[in-house]
Amino acid sequence: MKLSVVIPIYNEEASLPSLYARLTSVVQGMQLPYELVFVNDGSMDRSFALLLDLAAADEHVRYIDLSRNFGHQIAVSAGLDAVSGSAVVIIDADLQDPPELIPELYQKMQEGYEVVYAKRRSRQGENAAKKLTARLFYRLLTRITHISIPVDTGDFRIISRKVVDGLKRMPEQNKFLRGQVSWIGYRQTFVEYDRAERAGGETGYTYRKMIRLALDGITAFSDAPLKAATLGGFAVSGIAFLVMLYTLYSKYITHDYEPGWPSLMISILFLGGVQLISVGIIGEYIARLSVNVRNRPLYMVAQTNIPS
Numbered sequence: 001m002k003l004s005v006v007i008p009i010y011n012e013e014a015s016l017p018s019l020y021a022r023l024t025s026v027v028q029g030m031q032l033p034y035e036l037v038f039v040n041d042g043s044m045d046r047s048f049a050l051l052l053d054l055a056a057a058d059e060h061v062r063y064i065d066l067s068r069n070f071g072h073q074i075a076v077s078a079g080l081d082a083v084s085g086s087a088v089v090i091i092d093a094d095l096q097d098p099p100e101l102i103p104e105l106y107q108k109m110q111e112g113y114e115v116v117y118a119k120r121r122s123r124q125g126e127n128a129a130k131k132l133t134a135r136l137f138y139r140l141l142t143r144i145t146h147i148s149i150p151v152d153t154g155d156f157r158i159i160s161r162k163v164v165d166g167l168k169r170m171p172e173q174n175k176f177l178r179g180q181v182s183w184i185g186y187r188q189t190f191v192e193y194d195r196a197e198r199a200g201g202e203t204g205y206t207y208r209k210m211i212r213l214a215l216d217g218i219t220a221f222s223d224a225p226l227k228a229a230t231l232g233g234f235a236v237s238g239i240a241f242l243v244m245l246y247t248l249y250s251k252y253i254t255h256d257y258e259p260g261w262p263s264l265m266i267s268i269l270f271l272g273g274v275q276l277i278s279v280g281i282i283g284e285y286i287a288r289l290s291v292n293v294r295n296r297p298l299y300m301v302a303q304t305n306i307p308s
């Protein structure tokens, strides 16, 4: 049984040396054949130079150098495409996911699970806004999707070859891996851990990237926003209809009708707003449709030491 570890790298020169040291000692302790697959996602610092040094000194180190920054999810996908192990660990490079948990994940997998994900019991060193948005996002996602995506879980997990092969058959462009893994099914379980602070450097996830990930997750696994647009449209039309009845009533029955524009303006603006929101929601889905119809490869590799 060979173990592969996939590590996406984006400007991680500060944590790479200790990451490599901790990973290696943990994985060597497991006494299995193994490989460490580092995917350089267009880092602008010395990360890739460090990777080349590591690869020169240690035959277990594999690297894939993407031609530019494609984003975390695609970097992980590139790694998954290249692994040869029968059990595959996905782990962040910044040591927020403790490598020391890997034996426990592996142990659990031996009990007959295809996926063992690591669930955060607590998170340190992240600001309140990030924690709150993450909390809300995971809960919203479970409510509006039909598959059960585990809450408070990142991509830190171990998956079997079966699941890796399944993921490869899902060539969608807007990746939301943890949703895809849930969609694939089989027996899945989790192990809890406390999420540490970043070892060094800073987060590669800007708010922009976080919002994109959230939208990818929602649009890939739920039609609820589209339905909400329809429902909202009906609700607003209903209200407008009631207002109309009321106007007729005050004009012909009670004769206290005030000719004026406020009600007009309010209903026009309200309807206009609802229409724009609905069109926007439809736009989000169409944008993703068109990306998939274009059928481009997911990423470009600049160089690698993995034979294809």
Ligand code: UDP
Pocket (backbone or CB within 6 Å): 007, 008, 009, 010, 011, 012, 041, 069, 070, 071, 072, 075, 091, 092, 093, 094, 096, 202, 203, 204, 205
């Ligand atoms: N990452 C990446 N490409 C990106 C952003 C991040 O490959 O565009 C990697 C990063 O090097 C790390 C992992 O994805 O290994 C998680 O990113 P980060 O720690 O910045 O996210 P956070 O923990 O703040 O959500």
Ligand code: MG
Pocket (backbone or CB within 6 Å): 092, 094, 096, 198, 203
């Ligand atoms: Mg991090």
